[in-house]
Amino acid sequence: MALSDESNNRFLMAVDIKTEGSLYGFNQYDSLNGTPLQIPVDDIENRFKLNSSEKEVLENHSFQLALYHHVLDSIQKNSKDGRKILPPSIYVAASGRLVSWNDSEQKNKQQDLNELLNWIAKSSLNQIEIDEIRRQPPEKSEICSKCPYNSGPIKLCGPLESEIGLIENPLDNAN
Ligand code: SF4
DSSP states (O other): OEEEOTTOOEEEOOEEEEOTTSSTTOOSSOGGGSOGGGSOOSSTTOTTOOOHHHHHHHHHTHHHHHHHHHHHHHHHHTSTTOOEEOOOEEEETTTTEEEEOOHHHHHHHHHHHHHHHHHHHHHHTTOOOGGGSOOOOGGGHHHHTTOGGGOSSEESOOSTTSOOEEOSSGGGGOO
C-alpha cells in the first residue's frame, strides 16, 4: 500500500490478506456470534489496538510479514527518493480490519527474522551444533511437527523433553 500525508511524506506498507475466521463459524448477520476474529475491538479504526485473535494471526505470520518488510526496505534503500517503510500489516477478511505492529514491535520482529536467516545460512553450511538450538517448549510441539529437523525416524531435534535421535517407535514420541 502506498500512502502519503499532508506534508507529502511518502510511505509504503506491506499488506497481506488473511482469510482465517472467514469460513467455519463465520456469521455474516451477527459478528458478535461469529468467529473470534469477527469480534470488534473498541477502537475499530486503530490498527494497533488488537484483540487476542488478531494478535495470534499476526504472530502466526510474523516471519512472513517481517520478510516482506525487509524486501521493501532493501528496495527503497536503493531508490533515490525512497519512501519510509511502515510496519507490515494484515487485512483480516473476517472483519475488514487492518491490524499491525507498532515500530518498536516491528524492530523486535525484524531482529527475530535476522536471527532466523543467519541460523538458516549457518545450518545450510552444517555449522549448527545441536546445543545451539533453542528447542520449543512441549506446548508448542505443533511447530516442531512441521520442522525438517523433526521429520523421519531419526529426529535431529524436537520439542523440549522429547526424545531425539533414532526413534524406535515413533508413536511413543508422537508430537
Ligand atoms: S524441531 Fe522444533 S525446536 Fe527443533 S529446530 Fe525444529 S521447530 Fe525448532
